[in-house]
Amino acid sequence: GAGVSQSPSNKVTEKGKDVELRCDPISGHTALYWYRQRLGQGLEFLIYFQGNSAPDKSGLPSDRFSAERTGESVSTLTIQRTQQEDSAVYLCASSSPGTLSYEQYFGPGTRLTVT
Amino acid sequence: QKEVEQDPGPLSVPEGAIVSLNCTYSNSAFQYFMWYRQYSRKGPELLMYTYSSGNKEDGRFTAQVDKSSKYISLFIRDSQPSDSATYLCAMSGSGGSYIPTFGRGTSLIVHP
Numbered sequence: 001g002a003g004v005s006q007s008p009s010n011k012v013t014e015k016g017k018d019v020e021l022r023c024d025p026i027s028g029h030t031a032l033y034w035y036r037q038r039l040g041q042g043l044e045f046l047i048y049f050q051g052n053s054a055p056d057k058s059g060l061p062s063d064r065f066s067a068e069r070t071g072e073s074v075s076t077l078t079i080q081r082t083q084q085e086d087s088a089v090y091l092c093a094s095s096s097p098g099t100l101s102y103e104q105y106f107g108p109g110t111r112l113t114v115t
Numbered sequence: 116q117k118e119v120e121q122d123p124g125p126l127s128v129p130e131g132a133i134v135s136l137n138c139t140y141s142n143s144a145f146q147y148f149m150w151y152r153q154y155s156r157k158g159p160e161l162l163m164y165t166y167s168s169g170n171k172e173d174g175r176f177t178a179q180v181d182k183s184s185k186y187i188s189l190f191i192r193d194s195q196p197s198d199s200a201t202y203l204c205a206m207s208g209s210g211g212s213y214i215p216t217f218g219r220g221t222s223l224i225v226h227p
Contacts, residue, residue, distance in 0.1 A: 048214055
C-alpha cells in the first residue's frame, strides 16, 4: 500500500512569509508525528497526534509553529513569519493503533529553505 | 548534556568490513531502543528495535543494548556499498511516553 506522503517536497520562501506543509499518513494509522531535522542534526520532535486525543505540542519551538489534523487523516504544519533558522527538513511519521513509537513510518520530508 | 549522544562520523570502511555504530544515553527510563537508516534525501526507515537489554539479530545486522552502561550498538557484518547511509539511534520510555528521542546520526560510507 501507499506509504506516508508529504508535500511539497521542496519549498523556498522569503523570510517573513507563512508556509504550510502537508502530510498524508498511512491509511488507518492513528498516530502522527512531526519532526524537524536540521542539517547534520538528529530529529527534533515537534508535535504528536493520537486519534481524537489532544495533541502533544511540547516540541513546538515557538508560537509561530502550529499544526492541525483532521480526524485520523491529513495533517498540516504551519510556520508563520518564517525565519532563516526555520530552514530544515520537516519529516512526518505515522504509526498504527496498538503499536509503540518504534514502529513509525516516515515520509520523505519537505525541505524548507528560508531566504 | 544531551539525552542521547551519537558520534556523527563520517565513518568510512571498505566493503566487507564489520561496522560498529554506537550511542550512549543518560535517561535510565528508556526501555525501547531503535535503529533507523536514512539514505540521502529520504525519510528514516526502521531497521531494528530492542526492548530492554540484550541482543537481537536480523540478517547482517545485530543490535545490542547494555542498560547498565547506558550504551547501545548496531553491528553490520559484511558491509556493502548499499549500506552507505546515516544511521540514527532512537529510544523511548515505557508507559505513555511514545515520543522517541533521537541521536544526531552517524554517517557511514562503505567503499568498494
